[in-house]
Amino acid sequence: SQQGEEDPQALSIQEGENATMNCSYKTSINNLQWYRQNSGRGLVHLILIRSNEREKHSGRLRVTLDTSKKSSSLLITASRAADTASYFCATRGGSGGSNYKLTFGKGTLLTVNP
């Protein structure tokens, strides 16, 4: 079963605007990761946030994590047409064999219009 659920499923914005995507998950995690996938290509790791962290930044990306609400958000500031892609959150399990298993949410398709 899928661990993460992204919201919204699709988002269309103009270049220069900010884009916010949300992810909810169901069970305990030790970290949460965000990935980007351009159409028909492999996934690219964007950022990893550990369960004891609340916020993390990387360039134009800002990720928050609220473990009490089992949710995370990804903010892309000053979006560019090249940011057009699908964005997935992914979580790992707590211990044992599940640590090696990365479960992806359904993804948000972001379209940035020039």
Place this chain on the structure above:
Amino acid sequence: DTEVTQTPKHLVMGMTNKKSLKCEQHMGHRAMYWYKQKAKKPPELMFVYSYEKLSINESVPSRFSPECPNSSLLNLHLHALQPEDSALYLCASSLLGLAGGLYEQYFGPGTRLTVT
């Protein structure tokens, strides 16, 4: 070198064919993964190898047979596939730590498989 390579990029095969997908990384990662991704869906884990041993099989049908001949290579052998197996097959690798699973995964570009 932070690249995961996959060959071939595209593969069309009949239901009676036998083919193999190949994946290679030279980052020293000791965990390697196969995922299957259908259009407009997230990747679904199929297999995980850690230290060249199969550690997770997500109840994948036996017509998919993984192999990890060494720490840099990962194969997926395909036999008697069905049209519904048509998908993008992604390989990934990651570090393994004492705590396991704390590291990001590096993905290859995928093999687009069509079963006719």
